[in-house]
Amino acid sequence: MSKNKLRHMRTFGALSLASQVEAALSFVTTAALVRLAGAADAGQVLFAQAVAVVWFLLWDPRLEDAQQRFVPSEKMHGPGRGTQLYYRLVRLDFVAGVLATVVGVGAAMATAGLGWISTELLWLMVPAVLGAGVATPAGSASAGFALADQLSRMGRTRLVLAPLNCAVTLAALASFGPVAYLAATVVTGLISTIVLTVGACQRVREACGPPAAEPVPMPPGLVPFLVKTSATGSVSVASESGVSLLAGVFGGPALVTYLKVAASMSRFFASLISPVAAQLYPRLAEAGALAHRRAVWRDALRSSALTGGIGALAVAVTIPVSALLLRLVYGAEYTALSTAAVVLLAAAALRGSVIWGKVLPPALGFPGVRLVFLLSEGACQLSLVVFVTQQWARAQDMALGFAWSSFCLTMVSTGCWFLVLRILVTMMPEAPTARSSSGAPREKSASAT
Structure with missing residues (x-):
């Protein structure tokens, strides 16, 4: 088996194992919530989380596709240009998340003040919005590991974080109830985001070099591409x-x-x-x-x-x-x-x-x-x-x-x-053709295959 195939298998194994562990632990926390809180109260918690996610749909720029498409091309245009573009987009992701979180919490409090939602639901909505807010840069972190060809490292990091996050969340739920359950997701989500984002920035710096000293303009075509992928x-x-x-x-x-x-x-x-x-x-x-x-x-x-x-x-x-x-x-x-x-x-x-x-x-x-x-x-x-x-x-x-x-x-x-x-x-355009030794045309092969 070639080294390339072995590397792909290791990456798939790390990512798949991390995803499975995260899914299993999410399964466990949801089951614990349903059993301890009952169908109605658990439904209120899940409803609050759904509202928070929908709120962030309007604010989260979702930059990961644009990062993976444009950072490699900027890397080819000069040393450090790819790193600088990645850092710039990460900062944009953080700013958007903070702004959306502040406005979302304010909107929830205003809605409760007007009597449109109950005080009990407000106590669920606020930590739900905070929990969704701290997770907004997660996509940029994943893109950074992918750009540096370090997805297996990201998988191992997630594999360590997942059980710790689950333990904290379950302890909060069992000790103090649904509100503490949501508050714990804020703390664990923030820690995970910081760890993954710092790691991604380090990996991109190693792969693309230190950020360029001079300002780098946004690549042409990035904004239209970003609008479409963010909306998607x-x-x-x-x-x-x-x-x-x-x-x-x-x-x-x-x-x-x-x-x-x-x-x-x-x-x-x-x-x-x-x-x-x-x-x-x-x-x-x-x-x-x-x-x-x-x-x-x-x-x-x-x-x-x-x-x-x-x-x-x-x-x-x-x-x-x-x-x-x-x-x-x-x-x-x-x-x-x-x-x-x-x-x-x-x-x-x-x-x-x-x-x-x-x-x-x-x-x-x-x-x-x-x-x-x-x-x-x-x-x-x-x-x-x-x-x-x-x-x-x-x-x-x-x-x-x-x-x-x-x-x-x-x-x-x-x-x-x-x-x-x-x-x-x-x-797709036709691939360029080359002549084989026998004189017959053959299709140019991709290095990715």
Whole structure:
């Protein structure tokens, strides 16, 4: 096995293990919250967190895609230019997070002062906003490790932080209740952000050199690219958090909890395959730059075969044990959600079979494609939440109806992504050709393959 393949396997292993540990511990903390606080109070906490996430969708610039695309080119234009651009974008990320946090806390307090929300909900909203605020630079930190080709180091760091954060959060929940649970997420989130951001800045400095002394202007094309990728990231998160938000508004806190419980297995699966997208991005970007259509096709279809097979296996294994798992983790009253949990897992497996859809459009220089796609899919998904709350009276029935509706929507979107793949590859310019020793033309190969 080549050194390059060994390095890719180590990176995938570190990222995958970190993601799995984080997902498992998130699973544990959510289960503890549901068991200790009950469905209604837990739903209030999850609703507050969803509101905070939606608030930051309007403020978080989500710079990681722009950093990964423009910092390498700036590095080629002069020593230290890439580092200076990265540092500049990191500072912008921090400023945006601080501003959004201050305004968000003020808005929550003003809303309570006007009597639009209760004092109890305000005590949940404030730490929820603070917790979301301290996490805003996380994307820039991940981009820094990726730029320095140190994703495995980031995975190991996250692997150390995750159990410590979980222990602090569980201790706060068990000792002082839901408000302390949210306050603990603020402290642990801040520590994680500082550790990862400082580490990322150090790795970028080592890879790109000390920042340039003279001011470096923003690269041409960065702002339009940033607008599209930021909007895409916001829409992606909005589709997930918006479900909890609308579920709380139209179906009540219990529905928020039921949807969270039913989606726990699908979230765990998504964390398992998420490192595939992180590793595909640079490969697809290089293949796109070299106009190597065959490499793009191969990487996309191979990843579909890998993640699709893992998804099918996960669904097959989960079907007979889903009720038992829910009873062991959340309690006997949640076993009625076993069918909804399996259906949502199947939807996640379908979505995972086109995991390259997360990175293919921006890697090939078409970030607007994914934005349009996610806007359409997100609008449909949020409409489904409202629809099921109007069709059924019980929260359990609403959750099951939403699961089946989401599965049907995912079937359509998966087929559309393969169509998008074909269109984008067709739009790529032809790769330059070279003559083989026999005189026949052959396609130039990409170094990423």
